Amino acid sequence: MKYALFLGCTIPARARNYELSARSVASRLGIEFIDIQDFVCCGFPMKGIDRRAAWLMGAYNLALVENKGLDVCTLCSSCTSALTEVAHSMASEEDHGDMLASLEQMGFQYTGKVKVRHIARILFEQVDREKIRKTFEKDLSGLRVAVHYGCHYFKPSEVYEGFDDPEAPYTIEELVRLTGAQVVDYPGKKRCCGGPVLPVEEKAALTVAKQKLDDIREVGADLICLVCPFCALMYDGNQKGIEAEFEESYNIPVLYLTQLLGVAMGIDRKPLGLNLNVVKTKKLLERFY
Numbered sequence: 001m002k003y004a005l006f007l008g009c010t011i012p013a014r015a016r017n018y019e020l021s022a023r024s025v026a027s028r029l030g031i032e033f034i035d036i037q038d039f040v041c042c043g044f045p046m047k048g049i050d051r052r053a054a055w056l057m058g059a060y061n062l063a064l065v066e067n068k069g070l071d072v073c074t075l076c077s078s079c080t081s082a083l084t085e086v087a088h089s090m091a092s093e094e095d096h097g098d099m100l101a102s103l104e105q106m107g108f109q110y111t112g113k114v115k116v117r118h119i120a121r122i123l124f125e126q127v128d129r130e131k132i133r134k135t136f137e138k139d140l141s142g143l144r145v146a147v148h149y150g151c152h153y154f155k156p157s158e159v160y161e162g163f164d165d166p167e168a169p170y171t172i173e174e175l176v177r178l179t180g181a182q183v184v185d186y187p188g189k190k191r192c193c194g195g196p197v198l199p200v201e202e203k204a205a206l207t208v209a210k211q212k213l214d215d216i217r218e219v220g221a222d223l224i225c226l227v228c229p230f231c232a233l234m235y236d237g238n239q240k241g242i243e244a245e246f247e248e249s250y251n252i253p254v255l256y257l258t259q260l261l262g263v264a265m266g267i268d269r270k271p272l273g274l275n276l277n278v279v280k281t282k283k284l285l286e287r288f289y
Helices: 010-014 016-028 051-066 077-090 097-105 119-125 129-134 171-177 202-218 229-237 239-246 257-264 282-288
Strands: 002-006 032-035 071-074 116-118 144-147 223-226 254-256
Touching: 002 051, 010 016, 010 229, 016 032, 016 254, 016 257, 051 071, 051 077, 051 097, 071 077, 071 119, 077 116, 077 229, 116 119, 119 171, 119 257, 144 171, 171 257, 202 229, 202 239, 223 229, 223 257, 229 239, 229 254, 254 257
Parallel strands: 002 032, 002 071, 071 116, 144 223, 223 254
Antiparallel strands: none
16 A cells, blocks of 8 residues: 655644654554655645635645545544635546646646545555454553544544544544554544644633543543544643643553554654653553663
């Protein structure tokens, strides 16, 4: 399998551990990532201000990929949502003459052939479960994992071709269970991380994240597993700030799905970027290293 790897803006700046672990796990599974140097922002941050500009940014990225005969692997759920909406629209019967003309002015033609897939979806749909299991060197039994899906992993649901169920999500949990770890349910599992509100109302955003941390602590989970850098920013990057703001103590490590799978694969800590996690993971994972 070969995909153009779309990192977006947040991951290179604030989530290198996600990129490192994704590349490490993909390599073990025979997934080849192709880096496209001319990628720009997915357009998501522009959507609320200038929908046309946001759409055109996404279409430009897809045209770059189509020109190379590839599909796209995304890591960020917001990037996935933005690019999938554009790809879905372009593959429809809608009239996109104005947008296509703008692309042509930049030297591109786009016919709507590119598929956009989040890395978790690729692992769930495109890689055989037994193939994943065969890469594991360590049994993660005993780890109690709370999975956080976030909002854009499968929303807007109409553009994701029925992937997962927004009302009863299960795909990430099934991948976690392959490692032997126990998935623990908790109230508010489908709740937002609060990240979208952070730039305009920090206290409200931290309050939303705190509510989920409270629920996860209450059920005795050892760690949070997620698939989006914005969500990681709230639960990992801002966890100490939440503790200080609300006079609480959590110390709940936050691992990307690719980091957790990488631990089961026996990949060393540094290639998984575990040293870059804000909430330290060494004590939690010491029996595996």
